[in-house]
Amino acid sequence: MTSQSRGRDTTPVPGPDGINSFVKDVLSDFAALAAEPDLLQIEVLASEVAGAWWEDPEGEDVARELIDRAKKKASPGSAALLTSLSVLAPDPAVREAAAVGLRAVLGRGIPEPEWAPGLGAVGVDECWQLGDVYGDTASLLAVLHRDQERIGIFALLHLTDGSLPDVTIVDNPDELLAGMRGQAEENDGLLLVERIEPARLRGLLERGIAVLDTLEEPEVTEEFVRFRALALAYCRVLPDAEPAPGPEPLGDWDAVIEEFLTANPELPDTDDTRYCVRLLIDFGVQTEPSRPLRISPERMVAFLEDWLPGEIELSESEQEVLPDVVLAWTRWTAIRQGLPELALAELDEVVQESLAGLGDDSLEIYLDGDEDLDDPVALTELLERRMFAVPATITELGDTQLELEPTDPEQRRLLVIGEHPEYHEALTEDSDIAEIDGVDPREYLALKAAVVDQLWDNEPQELWAAVVRMRDTGRERDEILDELVTVLSEQADTAGEPGAEEFEFDLDAYCAALEALN
Structure with missing residues (x-):
């Protein structure tokens, strides 16, 4: 199925010679078409002109200048242009300005185009x-x-x-x-x-x-x-627009979760299951608030491969229950949505494939390529340690969202920086910010990046052991890392130098300090 459009091959835009060249070209084009009029081509040309100023940051000024200059030309080309814009310009103010300009041109003896009544008349x-x-x-x-x-x-x-x-x-x-x-x-x-x-x-x-x-x-x-x-x-010649449909009511999240679990008794009713269901609802509300429970292959792939890895750090028990919850949610919402069997089968297949690749992607992104994959216990510990050090691989720096490779030390450092938007301004070249709330941003981020690198390489091993001990007491990741940064800062010879980003320390003393942490 191929659409066949009509009109010119290019859109006129203000070029390097500015508005003068633009006006000249537009009037020339309208004069040529007006001599042998094809109404649809004239309409398309006017639409292209309006498109040129729609793309221009100074679009309103371009439109106003074009109309003012066309009004002063008093030629068949200017009459054709102003006639077209008085009917076809999207902005009512521009249409009115063009109509005023057209009256001025017609008042100087230029005839109104014969095709004028047919503009937009379909x-x-x-x-x-x-x-x-x-x-x-x-x-x-x-x-x-x-x-x-x-x-x-x-x-x-x-x-x-x-x-x-x-x-x-x-x-x-x-x-x-x-x-x-x-x-x-x-x-x-x-x-x-x-x-x-x-x-x-x-x-x-x-x-x-x-x-x-x-x-x-x-x-x-x-x-x-x-x-x-x-x-x-x-x-504008069609009947008045039908109002937009209202948002589909979601209601109480807990009620939705209860309805889902009642319909899927094979799922264990645990905190982990309920948390995974809540994540699916949260994804729907964030990404499509008007239809939060709508299901499609595209949406489920986005949830599993984009939103979830970039937003959430799941516990081991939550990771175990997630596939069953997602599959049950997919079928339950598809039935609620009234999807036919063929669509349900396609949806199920896509979700199965996405779930199958989820574990592989998680493995690959945290492996350097030289690890021993034959020891499942060691591999599990390696992944747990590295995912603690780098829980997310998608971050925002300024207005840019980046998906980074944690195996690259420089990209790991960017992920650390991305965790602290409060320090981003202080990292710019022309920044004179030396301290924020008693913290040197550059030094803190360098220390934290060093700790993350040590965790990634498991050197020294005392570092991860300290993390496990502190985590077993219920302390959160941010609190643990802040404690480790403090320990490294106390041991590093250059920690007191403003803006320091490389550190030397006594390994034995550092390991002893780590062993003292609980």
Whole structure:
């Protein structure tokens, strides 16, 4: 199924010569089209111009300057441009400014384009949606007409957040509809094609574009930029948008957990089981608050392979019960969602594969490659020690989220730094911050990174033994590491030097101090 769009091959944007060159090019393009008008091409050109200033950080200024300069030209090209923008510009203020400018141009003897009444004037025949049964994504199609011409709005909708990253104006809507029906037939039980009301389609399109308009750097296709304005213009001739559906009520988390455990009596009703169920609910609320219990292969893979490793440190007993809880949750929520058997089978297979790889991924990321894997006891201790030292491999530094390799000492240090956002500003080159709450940030992070490296290499062995003793008393990881940093600081010769990041110490004295910890 291939969409066939209409219009120019490139979008005009303000180039290195600035607004003067941009205005000249736009007026030239409109003058050329106005001489031999193809109404859809004129609409697409206006949409491209609006897309150019939508992408520009100074977009409002570009639009205002373009209209002001076109108003002063008093040419057929400027009349064509201002006529088009007065109807098709997404912003009502821009449409009004273009209308004012057009009246000024017409008042100087330039005739109004004959094709002006047809701008944006389309009728709607039918609207369709092709979506996966899980509710992840959908393709939208509005079949429109203008006289004998068939036109369509074709768009991709992300149902998870309502965003619409791709929209195209096409001249083959009937072919696209046939393709949508063919896809649904070939994937019966996984894809569903259904006719929807124009008011519903308008709401999905307008809200989906509005979501992206609020983002500083939206991820959209070139077609979205090019056809955004025209799609919105066509939407304005459809019935008033249907209101967005309200969020699905979740209710009390404990009640959901009770309902789930009652439906799955084979699961042990333990604190570990309930904690794992609560994690699944928490993931749903954080990632899709309007539909927190919605299930799909994409969402479960995201939970198991992205969210869980990056957010949560599970105990050994929680890790043991997690697979059974996830499988039961998958089936229970799928049945609640009314998924067909084929979708349920696909979902189960994907989750099984993700669970099978979960342990392998955890092993690989904590192994250097030279460990003895034949001794299960030693391997278990190694993983426990290294996962204590580096519990998460995903961190945030500034505005960037990083997935790092803990086997690399430099990346381990970044993971340590990521645990302390309160010190990030002090690490910048131009920072003059020497102390925060009595702590030298650079020295503290260097000491903590040294402790983490020692735990990773198990040298000295007295360090991990001290950790086990302190952990057995109920102390938390952060408290334990702070205690170890203090011990290393007291033993390190250079610990008192501001900004010190390398340390020398007496190994025997250091080990004796570690053995004294409880």
